[in-house]
Amino acid sequence: MAASAFRRSIASQLSKLLDLPPENLIKSISAVPVSKKRCAADFQLSIASVTEDNSSGCLSPELSLQAQKLAERLKCDAVVSEISAGPGTVNFTINRELLAKAVLQQVLKEGSEYGVKSELFSTVPRQKAVIEYRFFVKICCSSPNIAKKFHMGHLRSTLVGNFIANLKVALGHEVIRVNYLGDWGMQFGLLGVGFQRFGNKEKLKSRPLQHLFEVYVQINKAAEDENIKELAKDFFRKLEEQDEQTLSLWKQFRDLSIEEYIRVYKRLGVHFDEYSGESFYQEKSQEVLKMLEDKGLLQKTTQGTGVVDLSEKKDLSLFSTVMRSDGTSLYITRDLAAAIDRMNKHQWDTMIYVTDKSQSNHFEHLFHILKLMGYSWAERCQHVAFGRVQGMKTRRGEAVFLEDVLNEVRARVLQNMASAKTTKQVEDPVETAEKVGLAALIIQDFRGLLSSDYQFSWDRALQSRGDTGVFLQYTHARLCSLAQLHGNQQLTDFNVACLQEPEAISVLQHLLRYDEVLYRASQDLQPKHIVSYLLTLSHLAAVAHRTLPVRGSAPELAQARLCLFQAARSVLAGGMKLLGITPVTQM
Known part of the structure; x- marks a missing residue:
C-alpha cells in the first residue's frame, strides 16, 4: 500500500546511514498528523526511537543535533522531495504528484481492505479469538440476565465487544462472538x-x-425477610438438583428472554456465533470443584464455604470463594468451567472478556486460579473493562431500559431531520433515523478511554456540526450525494497534477495515516483512535468539498476531485463499520 511503500523507501535510505536493517526502522517512521499550518511533512523519523541513549524520555539538545546531522546526510530522490530536521525528528515530504497517485490508487483499489494490508501488521500472527459479552446483576456488561429487560448498562459492553470483534475480523483473525447469558445463580x-x-x-x-x-x-x-431468603436458596438448590417443575419455570423465563434479546440485538446490528450461559456450566462447575480439591487448592472455612488461597504467603490474606456451604456453585466457579470448556472446544489463542470495570477483581481472581490449576493459557485471557454512563435520561425521565433510549434517539433524530433545511427526501426516514441515532450513541461512547465514566448529553450527541456520529453520517451522505450527481461511476483514472491544492493535500496526508491508526487500535483495543481519525477526516473532507468544487470545473479537474472524495468516502465508511455504525447514503 502507499504508506508502506513510502516507509520502505525512506527506511532503505536510512538503513545505510544508521547501519540498521530497514525492517527495524519501519515502525519508527510515522505519518505526520495534518497541521493547520498546511506545510507539515508527510513522514517523520523520531531520533529517540533509533538511538540507545533514550533513558530520560526527554527531548534533549543532543537529539535535535543528531536529527540535524542525519537530515544533512540524507538525499532527496524520486519519492522524497524534501528533507528537514525538527525537534528530535527528521521530516520527509513525499513528491506531491506521487503522493496523490499512490494514495488514491491504493484506496480505490483496496476499498474496505485499505489499511489492513499494511506491513505494520506483518509481524502480528493471525489468531483465533473468543470474545465474550456479558451482563449480571448490578454489573454493566452486554450479556443480559435472563428474565430482565435490556438495561442501559448492556449498551457499552455490546458496542465495545462488537467493535473489538469487527476490528479483529478486518485484520484477518478468526473470531467467535459469545453471548454469555446470566441465566443461573441465586437471583x-x-x-x-x-x-x-x-x-x-x-x-x-x-x-x-x-x-x-x-x-x-x-x-x-420483600427479600429483607429472612424467610424469603431461605425460600430463594431452596428454589435455587432445586434448580441445581434439576427438579423438573423448577427447571420448567426457569426454562420459560430463559426462552422468553432470549427472544427479546435477539430482537434488540438486531436493532443494534449485532450478531453472535454462540449463545452460552451459566446454566450450561452448573454441572461442569462441580467437576472444577473436584479438580481444585484434587490439586490441593480447595480449602474449607469454618462456615463450610470452599475457598482458594490467592495470597503469596499462603496465609489466606487474599482468597476467592468458589463454593457455598451447601455445595452449590458460584459465579466464579462457573466462569472457571466456561474458560476450560472453551479452550477444549475452540483451542483459542486469546479470550477477551468485555465487562464493566467493577468486575476487574473478579477476572484477576479467575485468571489467577486458572494459573494455579496449571493452565498456562490463562496468560492469554484478557479483561477489557469499561466505565459507566451517567445521566442517561429520556423525556419521560431516567432511562432504565436500552430500548427506551433507542426509541428516544430515533425520535429525536427524526424530529431534527424534519426541521432541518438541508434534509433531503429519504426513502425510509425511520430506518435512516435509527442508523443516525445509533451512530450518535456510539461516537459519544467511544470518544474517550473505555475505562472512563462519562456524562451523557443528548444535545452534545445529536449536534450535526460537532464531533458527533451525526456529523459522520452527514458527511458520508453528502459525499454519496456528490457521487450520485455525477453518475456514481467507479473512477480509477485521474490527473494527479489537478490535486495540488492545500485542501486536497491535507486529505491525502490524512488518508496516509489510516494504517497507523488501525495498528494502534489493534494494540490497545481502544476505539477512540479510529473515532478521532474519522472525525478529522470528515472535517477535512467538508473543507475540501467547500473549496474544491466539482460542478462547473473542467472535466479533468472534476474527475480528479471526484476521485479524492470517493477515496475519503470509502475510508470513512470502512472506519464507521468497524465501530459498528451502518453508513447512510441520504439524510
Missing part, C-alpha cells in the same frame, strides 16, 4: 419465589420481560 431463586408470589401467567404471555421486571422489583423489596 433466579429470588425470581422464582417472586413469580410464585406475584406472578401472573397472562401478563407473562403478553409482556414477559416487563412483567418479570416488575416481579423482581417486588420480591427484592
Whole structure:
C-alpha cells in the first residue's frame, strides 16, 4: 500500500546511514498528523526511537543535533522531495504528484481492505479469538440476565465487544462472538419465589420481560425477610438438583428472554456465533470443584464455604470463594468451567472478556486460579473493562431500559431531520433515523478511554456540526450525494497534477495515516483512535468539498476531485463499520 511503500523507501535510505536493517526502522517512521499550518511533512523519523541513549524520555539538545546531522546526510530522490530536521525528528515530504497517485490508487483499489494490508501488521500472527459479552446483576456488561429487560448498562459492553470483534475480523483473525447469558445463580431463586408470589401467567404471555421486571422489583423489596431468603436458596438448590417443575419455570423465563434479546440485538446490528450461559456450566462447575480439591487448592472455612488461597504467603490474606456451604456453585466457579470448556472446544489463542470495570477483581481472581490449576493459557485471557454512563435520561425521565433510549434517539433524530433545511427526501426516514441515532450513541461512547465514566448529553450527541456520529453520517451522505450527481461511476483514472491544492493535500496526508491508526487500535483495543481519525477526516473532507468544487470545473479537474472524495468516502465508511455504525447514503 502507499504508506508502506513510502516507509520502505525512506527506511532503505536510512538503513545505510544508521547501519540498521530497514525492517527495524519501519515502525519508527510515522505519518505526520495534518497541521493547520498546511506545510507539515508527510513522514517523520523520531531520533529517540533509533538511538540507545533514550533513558530520560526527554527531548534533549543532543537529539535535535543528531536529527540535524542525519537530515544533512540524507538525499532527496524520486519519492522524497524534501528533507528537514525538527525537534528530535527528521521530516520527509513525499513528491506531491506521487503522493496523490499512490494514495488514491491504493484506496480505490483496496476499498474496505485499505489499511489492513499494511506491513505494520506483518509481524502480528493471525489468531483465533473468543470474545465474550456479558451482563449480571448490578454489573454493566452486554450479556443480559435472563428474565430482565435490556438495561442501559448492556449498551457499552455490546458496542465495545462488537467493535473489538469487527476490528479483529478486518485484520484477518478468526473470531467467535459469545453471548454469555446470566441465566443461573441465586437471583433466579429470588425470581422464582417472586413469580410464585406475584406472578401472573397472562401478563407473562403478553409482556414477559416487563412483567418479570416488575416481579423482581417486588420480591427484592420483600427479600429483607429472612424467610424469603431461605425460600430463594431452596428454589435455587432445586434448580441445581434439576427438579423438573423448577427447571420448567426457569426454562420459560430463559426462552422468553432470549427472544427479546435477539430482537434488540438486531436493532443494534449485532450478531453472535454462540449463545452460552451459566446454566450450561452448573454441572461442569462441580467437576472444577473436584479438580481444585484434587490439586490441593480447595480449602474449607469454618462456615463450610470452599475457598482458594490467592495470597503469596499462603496465609489466606487474599482468597476467592468458589463454593457455598451447601455445595452449590458460584459465579466464579462457573466462569472457571466456561474458560476450560472453551479452550477444549475452540483451542483459542486469546479470550477477551468485555465487562464493566467493577468486575476487574473478579477476572484477576479467575485468571489467577486458572494459573494455579496449571493452565498456562490463562496468560492469554484478557479483561477489557469499561466505565459507566451517567445521566442517561429520556423525556419521560431516567432511562432504565436500552430500548427506551433507542426509541428516544430515533425520535429525536427524526424530529431534527424534519426541521432541518438541508434534509433531503429519504426513502425510509425511520430506518435512516435509527442508523443516525445509533451512530450518535456510539461516537459519544467511544470518544474517550473505555475505562472512563462519562456524562451523557443528548444535545452534545445529536449536534450535526460537532464531533458527533451525526456529523459522520452527514458527511458520508453528502459525499454519496456528490457521487450520485455525477453518475456514481467507479473512477480509477485521474490527473494527479489537478490535486495540488492545500485542501486536497491535507486529505491525502490524512488518508496516509489510516494504517497507523488501525495498528494502534489493534494494540490497545481502544476505539477512540479510529473515532478521532474519522472525525478529522470528515472535517477535512467538508473543507475540501467547500473549496474544491466539482460542478462547473473542467472535466479533468472534476474527475480528479471526484476521485479524492470517493477515496475519503470509502475510508470513512470502512472506519464507521468497524465501530459498528451502518453508513447512510441520504439524510
